[in-house]
Amino acid sequence: MAQEEEIKYFVRVGTTDLDGTKSVRVALTGIKGVGRHTATVITRMAKVDEYAQLGRMDEASVNRLRTAVEQYNSKIPTWMANRPKDIYTGEQKHLFGADVNLTKDEDVNLMRKIRCYRGIRHETGQKVRGQRTKSTGRTGSTVGVKRKSVGGS
Incomplete structure (x- = not known):
């Protein structure tokens, strides 16, 4: 019988542990x-x-994946980047990992600071x-329908 090769359940790419199964x-x-x-x-x-199981790949292929993730930003057209024009530098970026959340928070704080409509809504x-807000997005005690009180009791 063929020897069953070991599977790595966690494969580190960038700053993320990926599922090897x-x-x-x-x-x-x-x-x-x-x-996707x-x-x-x-x-x-x-x-x-792309259909091979990640945990069964050899180390050379995993290293090629790591370098591809690192070089992704410089090899894609502008329309594929998740940040095609940075607010501060004006250059094209594709953000991965924790940078996505940090940059989003910075953008929201900038909108609040300059008091634009979106910042005030945030x-x-x-x-x-x-979106409509008359009937959805309600929080607190404002849920429900108010009826006018019928006078003459």
Whole structure:
């Protein structure tokens, strides 16, 4: 019988531990900032089978994946970046991991600071992107319908 090869249950790519039991393409989506399309592009850049199980891959293939994730920003067109024009520098960036949350928080704080409409909506905890608020998004004791009191008791 063929010897069953060992599987690594956690594979470290960047600053994230990925699930070794999943296929490469699905496991890469565990990195914040990597969706299904980005994961497919990264596997093709690394010349790795995207349907292979990540934990059963040899170390050379995993290293190619790591370098592909690091070089992803410089090898993609502008429309594929998750931050095509940075507010401060004006350059194209694709953020991964904790940088996504940090940058989002910085952007919200900037909107609050300059007192734009979106910043004020963020501050007050209301819907930001133009959704209806008459019947949804209610919090606190304002839930329900107020009826006019019928006089003459």
